[in-house]
Structure formats: C-alpha cells, structure tokens
Amino acid sequence: MPIKLRRWLWRWLPILFGCHCRPDRSFHFRDGTPFPICARCTGELAGNLVGGPSPGGSGGCAAGSVDCGRTSPALYAL
Structure with missing residues (x-):
C-alpha cells in the first residue's frame, strides 16, 4: 500500500x-x-463497500416489512 x-x-x-x-x-x-479502526467499524466499512451506504443511515428495513415502523403503502389506500 x-x-x-x-x-x-x-x-x-x-x-x-x-x-x-x-x-x-x-x-x-x-x-x-492494529487496524486504524476497531472491529465494529471494520464491519461497517466492509458492509458499505459491499452493499453501498444506505440513504437513511444505518438500520434500514426491507420494503414492506411489518417491523420497520413505517406505514405500508396499502394503508394509504384505506
């Protein structure tokens, strides 16, 4: 390097x-x-490099997931 x-x-x-x-x-x-960052931050770096950073920060949820706390688009129709 x-x-x-x-x-x-x-x-x-x-x-x-x-x-x-x-x-x-x-x-x-x-x-x-030692690495320049701890093991937890190394995992975050690897996740960002492989999957790309999420636009909402860490802890995104799957689209349509019941547990994510967002209102489902189907509920808007009611």
Whole structure:
C-alpha cells in the first residue's frame, strides 16, 4: 500500500466512523499493528463497500416489512 494512502486511511477512517480505536477491540496485521479502526467499524466499512451506504443511515428495513415502523403503502389506500 502506498505510504500516502496509508497515512490518509490511518488519519481519516477513525474520524469518518467515529471510532474509539481501542487496540483490544481491533483486528491486527501480522506484524502486530492494529487496524486504524476497531472491529465494529471494520464491519461497517466492509458492509458499505459491499452493499453501498444506505440513504437513511444505518438500520434500514426491507420494503414492506411489518417491523420497520413505517406505514405500508396499502394503508394509504384505506
């Protein structure tokens, strides 16, 4: 990894994710260096990279789900 990219990641990833960066809650590289963000934030980053960020923030619900707390479009017709 280029050194400039590494410096950028180590500086900005914790800020972007609001990470506490505790070494005891972080994954580590083979040389023992902790990741720039904790395991929870690493999971959030992986989810955003794979699925894309959700427009409503975290915790979206499936369309038409009863548990999501939104009014179903079918109820508007009543």
